[in-house]
Amino acid sequence: MIFNKTEIEGVYVIDINKIADERGFFGRSWCQKEMEEQGLNGNVVQSNTSFNKFKGTLRGMHYQVNPYEETKLVRCIRGAIFDVIIDLRQDSPTFKRWFGIELTEDNHRMLYVPEKFAHGFITLKDNSEVTYLVTQFYKPSAEGGIRWDDPEIGIDWPIEAEVVSDRDTMHPNFKNIILP
Template sequence: MIFTETKLKGAYVIDVARIADNRGFFGRSYCTNEFEEYGLNTNIVQTNVSYNKKKGTLRGLHTQNAPFEETKLVRCTRGAIYDVIVDLRPASETYKQWIGAELTADNYRMLYVPEGFAHGFITLEDESDVTYQVTQFYTPQTEQGFRWDDPAFSINWPIQPQIISEKDQHHLLFKNNIAV
């Protein structure tokens, strides 16, 4: 695997190192030893799948609060998404900054999302599937969300959302590390 740290410390774009021949290619999408070499959390306890019918479906921004903060490893297995993470660690030098990465079924790229980040994505194609492995079990009472268009983050989404759940439409705005 090829690990590329983003401008947000601890967050990585991970590409599959491909060994190709006339059949196609072989590569690893997860290896505990390689993740541990980078000091990354390997305690995967749950794998989630998100099926999205239409291009322009937006999910997020989601996070789980302490003591159930989770690390995520996100991959698009069909279609394409623009995956976004926001650093919500108050002591971080990149606090409230965001990055986005295009994850597609064809590029096999993954995004490693550390604890303390909000996460969301928008589908770039119809029929997009997203798989994410997480290090905490889903705990609804610790879930928190922030608006996808929150001016505190100024995320530059590549397309305008067409479908947003009722729940995600009513997330609160973020201001100075508190929902307002």
């Protein structure tokens, strides 16, 4: 695995170290030992899948509150997404800053999302499928959310959202959330 630091401390774009031949390639998309050698949380307890029928489907911006905060490793295995996170660490120099990256079935990239980040994405193609490895069991009562179009955060989505759940449209703007 190839760990690429981003401008936000603790956030990594991870590439598969591809061993290629005439058949294609082989590489690791997960290794607890390599994660821990980088100082990252490798205690995966759950794997989730999100299938999205239509281009322009937006999911987000979700987070879990203490003590159920989760680290995620996100990968698009079919189609393409623009994956976005928001730094919710109040003591961070990048507090309230967002980071986005295109994850596709062709680039095989992954985004490592530490605890205390909101996460969401928009699909760039029909029939996009996303997998997440997470370090906490999902606890519905611990979930929070921020509006995906909050002007204070100012996420620059590459396309317009066409499909957004009622739940996601009801998330408050950042100024109206209480962080633990």
